[in-house]
Amino acid sequence: MSTLYALLVGIDRYRSPAVPDLRGCRTDIDDALAYLQSRTAPGVDLDALVLSDGQATRAAVIGALRSHLGRARSADTALFWFSGHGSQAPAPRWWYAEPSHLVQTLVCADSRHGGVPDLLDKELSILLDDVARRAGHVAVVLDSCHSAGATRELEDREPGARARAVEPMPAPPARELLPELTGGEPASPPAPEHVVLAASRSHEAAQEMDLGGRRRGLFSWALLRALGRLGPTATYRDLLIAAQAEVERNAYRQVPQLVPPGRGIADRPFLGGRLAPPPSGLVLRYARDGWEVNAGSCHGLPPAPDATAGAVRVAVVGGPPAREAEVVQLLAERSLVEPVGWRPEPDRQYRVVLSRVPLPATTVAVGGVDQDRATAAALLAALGTAGPDGGPSPHLRPVDPAGTETVPELRVRTPSPGVVRVEDQHGVRLTGDLTGVVGGGARRAVRALEHIARWRQLRDLTNPVTGLAGAVAVEVVAARPGETIAPLTRPPVEADADGVVRLRYEPGPAGWVPPTVFVRLHNRSDRRLFCVLLDLTERFRAHANLFPGDYVALGGRTAALRGRRVVASLPAGSVVEPGRRARDWLKLVVAEEQFSAEPFEMPALDDPRGAARGPLAVQGFLGRAVQHRDLVASAEDGAYDWATVTVPLVIEVPGPGD
Incomplete structure (x- = not known):
């Protein structure tokens, strides 16, 4: 047996009038706790301590890091999750390690009130190092700002968001800091590495905004969505890339960070593999409050966007007719549902999949x-x-x-x-x-x-509660000169730190030569799966020419364009010159049974056919018996599961100095 010790700190209310209140931090912590409670692996005990608002004083946070996370031993994992304000403080003493002469801080509930300082990152490192010397694995999630410098610009450009940052505090007196920090360099032996997922770079602000019907920290929301999509085997690096993509779509100049970024602990599964999916995936069962499904807002399940769009629905896996249930109350860790047009047996559990996702306007x-x-x-x-x-x-x-x-x-x-x-x-x-x-x-x-x-x-289409998370990978493989058929096992091009696969033109005798690649699909699951690969272009076109749809064998690989080379060039009519770039998105849709790619097809914006409209809600994978669906199955065997994978591409002509 092992234990996952979690210290979850969320602060919306601050004692000092100089520190503005927030609105989404307690929601972050509620969702994180619900996720841990529903996804802790068999054989792992969850021991969680929550400090919110006035409970999360500087002394209480320090004490909990020592006494609660400090209980973790070699078989255990320790998690510290902080949602609240971040700031900076002068750090002349650490000039050699801080080029800006500033350290980052976490603003506790009583910080800057009655002479209480923020919690310095140097202090947090000492406390976490002490935990890491005894624990088997230590992870940190920080959803707070690490700078106030960009706050004003961010708030001007995104009026519906609030930055989790306050002005830097004065240099705190030594007597107010941890004794280990003020008594010279620590004499303790070096500690094992701990891994940090941070909401933003040290000079950026982290945002909170209305997401999924509630005020939330953008990074916490994005990270939990990534966990739901990628599953418990996802590494910290996988999660960072997925969360960065979500954050990029919603915030200006907020780039989540992974520390340390190199190979090693960053490539281990999140929380050291202490999480697992539910044994049976999504389950519909009768409980004390009526019919419920074991997924809620912490797993990324969205609320109905408005009264006209309808509600989220799930459907029972099995033969027709489709048996659906509609979400009537979305809770953090589960959802209360009502069966639609059928009567389930109260003493039976049903495996279900997401069948209807109303998309907000x-x-x-x-x-x-x-x-x-x-x-x-x-x-x-x-x-x-x-x-x-x-x-x-x-x-x-x-x-x-x-x-x-x-x-x-x-x-x-x-x-x-x-x-x-x-x-x-x-x-x-x-x-x-x-x-x-x-x-x-x-x-x-x-x-x-x-x-x-x-x-x-x-x-942005995704299934937040799929059992197919991580089942099929999209691999972009560089083509070598003279190569005409995709290699089976050559490693793919690695994405950069922000999750983008960058493909560059090369200079040639007659001018710039566009990059050529192969695109493989790798089914890493234990069953065959039906796949469609879409190319979404900057001109707002979506087409399935790369891979219009077929089954990929269990454990097998196949290639787009029947294994032929893919020329990644700038759009027709573009001037090929240094500094020019274009973006594409490879969108893989995976399902347990065959479906049509036709509903996904969209012409370019300037194409006359662009006036055609499609339905608002993503509904489908239910079979032909259900009409007017956006994703319509060609099989007639009832509901089945589906998932998506998105790979952003940047095609660029190198500029001076590249």
Whole structure:
């Protein structure tokens, strides 16, 4: 037997009036605890201590690190998870290790009140090193800012988010710090490494925002979603890459970090392998509160986005007709459900899979300060009547461009009469100028916005409670000169620190030569699985030409384009010159049974066929008996499980110094 000792600290309320309160930290900790409780492996005891708000004083946190995590021994794992404000403090003494002459700090509930300092990273390292000398494995998750420098810029650009950062504190007097820190270099022997998953780089701010219907820390939410998708065998490096992709889609200049980044402990399974999926996957059973499913918000299960989109549903694995249950109450660790049109047996448990995921309408801010009001009004009027029955667009939800509660996913600028310019939430342009946005032109602009919204939903599509997490890998393999068929076992190109696979042009006698690669699919599971590989391009096209769909044998590999080379070039018409780059996303959809790739296909935004619309909700893998599904199975054997894998690619022409 072994024990997973967890110390979970979440602070929304602070004693000092100089430290603003937060709203999502206790939710982070509740979700993390629920996840640990539902995923602790057999033979592992969970001993969790939660300190929230006023309980999480500096003295209490230090004491819990010593007394609670300090109980871990060689067979045990210790986890410290902190959600709250982070900051900095002057560090002239450690000038040799801190080029900025600043150390990072965790702001405890009573920090900066009555002379109590923050908890310095140097102090935290001493405490964790002491734990690591006795424990078998030590992990840390920090969802806090490590700098106040970028806070103002972040809040200006993302008004619906709050940075978990406060101003640096003055240098604390030595008498207020740990004796081990002020008495010279520690005399203790070097400690084994511990691994840290941090929300941001040392000069960045970490964000909290409304996610999945509740206020949450963006990094905690992204990390728990990654754990749900990738499963208990995922390494820290795997989780970092997946979490970075989620954070990148929602925040500007927040890049989660892994410490240490090199090979070693970072490539071990999360928490040293002390987590496991439920033995039977998703299970529907009758309990004290009625029918329930063993997955909740901590596993990434989303709430219904609004009253019109419908609720999340699960379906029983087995023959038709499809037997579904609808989520009526989403809890942290489980969900209460009601069967839809059938009566389960109360003394029986049913294996179920996710069958319906209502996707929220994409939020869009139109116009704003110094923008043309008449053009913004015309576009908003068109959005209000773009639905199938003359109602509002089902794909887009307008929000106030000056609002403080919601971060818009798309921003529409109206710089001059009749002109519209679409940007993402970070201000990056997604389209050229759309002109003639009056009358029918406004409708054309709405169709373009809906196309972008549906493409983004497809790019971000995931099944948070799948039993197929990590079952099939997408491997991008560099092609060697003269090679025409994909090699079976050559190692793939490694993603860089932010999870992106970078492919570079090479100089040649006649100019720049685009990179060529092979794309393999590796089924690492113990059963055959049906796969479709999509290519999503910057021009908002989605196609399945690489691998339109087939079964991949258990434990086997196959290749896109029947093993032929894939030329990774810039889009047609682009000037190939140093510094130019393009992005693609390889999106793998995996299922237990065959399904059609056709519903995923989308033309480029500038293609006339781009006006076609698809359904709002992702529903399917249920068989032909269920109509109007976005993901429609060609088999008729009832519900089955599905999963997705996303590999971001950057194709670039090296610039000077690269």
